[in-house]
Amino acid sequence: MGDVLTVLVPALVLAAALWAFATALKPRDGGMSDADRYQQDLARRSQAHYAAQVQAAMAARARIEAAALPSQNRQQIRQHGPPGIGQPGQPGRDPGRHPDNSQRSDLAAVLTGTTLNPQLALQLQALVRNGQKLQAVRLLRQATHSDLLTAKQFVDRL
Secondary structure, three states: OHHHHHHHHHHHHHHHHHHHHHHHHOOOOOOOOHHHHHHHHHHHHHHHHHHHHHHHHHHHHHHHHHHHOOHHHHHHHHHHOOOOOOOOOOOOOOOOOOOOHHHHOOHHHOOOOOOOOHHHHHHHHHHHHOOOHHHHHHHHHHHHOOOHHHHHHHHHHO
């Protein structure tokens, strides 16, 4: 029995040493701990959430701007300039006259030039939502120098 132990004990020690050596040299998961993986996953999800929030905010801003500044009016302003402002010789565009019914369909066109900025549009919408239409009309008239009828119709459309 003593001879068996003298052969078996060194063989077991040699096997344990080889196993320890092989385990120590075996490549791990890229050297990344569970905490590191969790932090990377959290950063990736946070970045995706932030991108979604930015996209939602931009979409909301575009909706507000589209409601306040219709695209057909922007195109008309680029091509012809604001109607009723300093364009003598054109019928129905005399600065001393009130706009007729055909021009009232373009009521926002007067307000869509450089005179109505998005911040003003947001203020107007907030006033209308709070039931303060008179203050909204007053603010719009002061900011754009438009006539009372045009400003009232514009506020009613908000």
